[in-house]
Amino acid sequence: MATIKDIAKKLGIATSTVSKGLNGAKDISEETRQLVLDTAVEMGYAVKRVQRKGTHKVCILIENMEYNSIDQFGYEIIVGFKLAAARRHFDVTVLPTNLNMQAEEKYDSFMLKNGFCGAFLLGFSLHDDYIAQVHKTSVPTVLFDNVIQNRHVGSVGTDGFEGIELAVRLLADGGHKRIALLNGAKNSMVTQERHDAFLESMERHKLTVDPALVQNGWFVADCAKQHVAHFLEHGATAIVCASDLIASGVIAELKRLGKRVPEDVSVIGFDDLPIAQHLCPALTTVRQDRVSLGKSAFMLLEELIGGVSIGKLLLRPELIIRESTGPCPEKEAPKIPQKSLYF
Amino acid sequence: MATIKDIAKKLGIATSTVSKGLNGAKDISEETRQLVLDTAVEMGYAVKRVQRKGTHKVCILIENMEYNSIDQFGYEIIVGFKLAAARRHFDVTVLPTNLNMQAEEKYDSFMLKNGFCGAFLLGFSLHDDYIAQVHKTSVPTVLFDNVIQNRHVGSVGTDGFEGIELAVRLLADGGHKRIALLNGAKNSMVTQERHDAFLESMERHKLTVDPALVQNGWFVADCAKQHVAHFLEHGATAIVCASDLIASGVIAELKRLGKRVPEDVSVIGFDDLPIAQHLCPALTTVRQDRVSLGKSAFMLLEELIGGVSIGKLLLRPELIIRESTGPCPEKEAPKIPQKSLYF
Known part of the structure; x- marks a missing residue:
């Protein structure tokens, strides 16, 4: 493991300058500070230093996820993370x-600089x-719904299968055979997982998958418009959606096309956001316990x-x-239970 | 949630008798006590009671796994579990x-009776x-290497894929093409996982799987005798084993048949038990960090x-x-790195 001396030697500067660079002193130039940080990261000095100082500062970096109100997906995840962190006396910064x-500063440098x-x-x-x-970091990092092969990186999520x-x-218990999947955006690991899970589940229940009934949208309500009519043309009596937002769009589009939910078509969401119970009809959905997701993410971090990988x-x-779900229309189908189902 | 009164009413006995049964008082018969316990379990009274009492007693139940010395698989798992439990002020009983x-007393009754x-x-x-x-318990339970669909049950293991x-x-990097898998016992989820993982990895590296080179043994050294000659007849230049014990048997059998390891055949184990480094040649193996497995099992429990599922x-x-591993014989193969590989 590199020391301050090693960094100083490599850069041909005084150890006191390296020290200033690492500690954010004001009396060296920004360029020197950046050079010291980049070299510290490159030589693997970064994480050990933070650990040795006994810092208990962690951050949540957020890109492209809504989290400011309880209606939004990220909100409770952050609440859960902060709750668990507070119990263990960690400071959490949400950024x-x-x-x-991301283009301006490298991930490892950013983490080191901010302690x-x-x-x-x-x-x-x-x-x-x-x-x-x-992929190459040595900074302990937890991802949500993404998996990366690096022993400093862990992944937390809800079991999509x-x-x-x-x-x-x-x-299937309700007698549906023509079941459609309106999935999320292609560039996402959960989309792939739910796709594979759908094929596997359909096979388990001895149902045929019609490729016309398996489509990718993205994680917003509007994407429903492009797919619902197509699903109906191909005889769908039920639509499984990759999120509650997608499901809300699907219900709106079905109504616009003169279909009743669930009498003509059943709809299932994913997430159980607060809006799910306020939709008309109230949405049947696969709940992700977001507070627990946040708590688990902290625990994993x-x-x-x-050092546990x-x-x-x-x-x-x-x-x-x-x-929003009922038996398959036009057929005698077994009655569907009216309470929560668990594994 | 059932109360003591509900249990008393159902059994037609006094609430004080139910209370005695639950608390292990000596002045009621063993039959009555058992009846009270079974009814309490059946009516879902069990777990809440234990939680309310603030008990911090958990147990490790062990069947069919060696754990008494550090050479054995279970030893460090238990050490890790106890370490994590001690930090959180839980008592651990190893049974x-x-x-x-198991035939004498039901799982839930056993847990309730012993607090x-x-x-x-x-x-x-x-x-x-x-x-x-x-499958039906409401007692928080952690399994090692088995997966069960019940929201009170979690599973801990090492990623076999x-x-x-x-x-x-x-x-594959060493130029091997005829790679064999000597797997564990059939009646095990990890065996299935490693089998699927093997097919997936071979495909990823554009290698053909010969069914003659994929065999199930069981988790002891002796199983090697039945398979090694067969692998050699089918041209294997490398054998991946589902445990270090199996690998030790494979190396012994290869020597008996006049083959050199790794010059003629490469051998890889799984687990990294202490014996791995003492085998001759010292065994290349996939390490399971058993202390961390134990710690993680406690954390999950x-x-x-x-209440986090x-x-x-x-x-x-x-x-x-x-x-115990080297390049494929009889061919120019790329050199294999000589240090630990991580993802």
Whole structure:
């Protein structure tokens, strides 16, 4: 492990200057400070230093996820993370980020400069600069819904296989055979996972997958417009959606096309955001326990900081049955249970 | 949630008798006590009671796993569990179990009677009575290497897909094409996982899987005798084993058949037990960090007790490269790196 002396030697400067650079002293130039930080990161000095100082500062970096009100997906995740962190006396800084910020400063330098000993990355997509850099980082990092092969990086999420299975099983038990999947954006690991889970569940329930009924949208309500009519043309009697927002768009579009939910078409969401129960009809959905996701993310981060290399932590989903699902139309179908289903 | 009164009413006995039954008083018959306990379990009274009493007693139930010396697989897992539990002021009781004990008393009754608010089950196989009962339990329970769909039950293990990929990648980089897998016992989820992982990794490295080179043994050295000659007849130049014990048997059998390791055949184990470095040649193997597995199992159990439904927690494996692997014979092959490989 590199020392301050090693860094000074490599840069041909005094150890006191290196020390100033690392500690953010004002009496050296910004260029020198950046050079010291970059060299410290490159020589693997970064993380140990933060650990040795006993800092308990971590951050949540957020890109492309709404989190300011309780209606939004990220809100409770952050609440859960902060709750767990407070119990363990960690400071948490929440930082929105964007592509510019990521282009300006490298992930490891950013963490070192700000004294963070770990980070939770929320809402990043696979092509973000920071995700690319996380492949090589030695900073303890937790990702949400993304998986990266690096022993300093862990992933937290809800088990998509169980979630989709709960949804498909409910519909299959209700006699549905023409089940559609309106998935999220292509450039996302959960989209791929839910796609695979859908094929697996349909096979488990001996149902045929019609490729015309499996489509990618993106994670907003508007994407429904492009797909619902197409699903109806191909005989869908039920639509499984990759998020509650998508499901809200699907219900609106079905109404516009003169279809009743659930009498003509059943709709299932994913997430159980607060809006789910206020939709008309109230939305049957696969619940992600977001407070627990946040708590688990912190717990995982703390273990990574302590040197335990946890790669993956998956929470169980829960199916919340409300009014947007019913038996398959035009057939005698078994009655669907009217309460929560758990695995 | 059922109360003591509900239990008394259902059994037609006094509430004081129910109370005595639950608290292990000596002045009621063993039959009545058992009846009270079974009814309490059946009516869902069990866990809440234990939680309310603020008990911090958990147990590790062990079946069919060696754990008494540091050479054995279970030893460090238990050490890790106890370390994490001590930090959180939980009492841990380690209890060897067997089929008779499991036949005598139901899992939930056993837990209630002994005041345990959670359990870690080690070394159980899928056909054990307790595993069957865990499908329906409401007692927070952590399994090692088994997965059960119940929101009170979580699973801890090492990521077999990453582990097998590390092994196959090392061999593929060394120019091996005829790679064999000597897997563990059939009646085990990790065996299935490693089998699937092997097919996936071989495909990723554009290698053909010869079904003759994929065999199930069981988790002891002796199983090697039945398979090694067969592998050699089918041209294997490398053997991936599902445990270090199996690998030790494979090396012994290769020597008996006049083959050199690694010059003629490369061998890789799984686990990194202490014997791995003492074998001749020292064994290249996929390390499972057993202390961390134990720590993670406790952490998961504590979350389940707190109502967070974590389904799965996977640690990352690490490939420890020693002397039992080398380039593929009879061909110019790229040089294999001589240090640890991580993802």
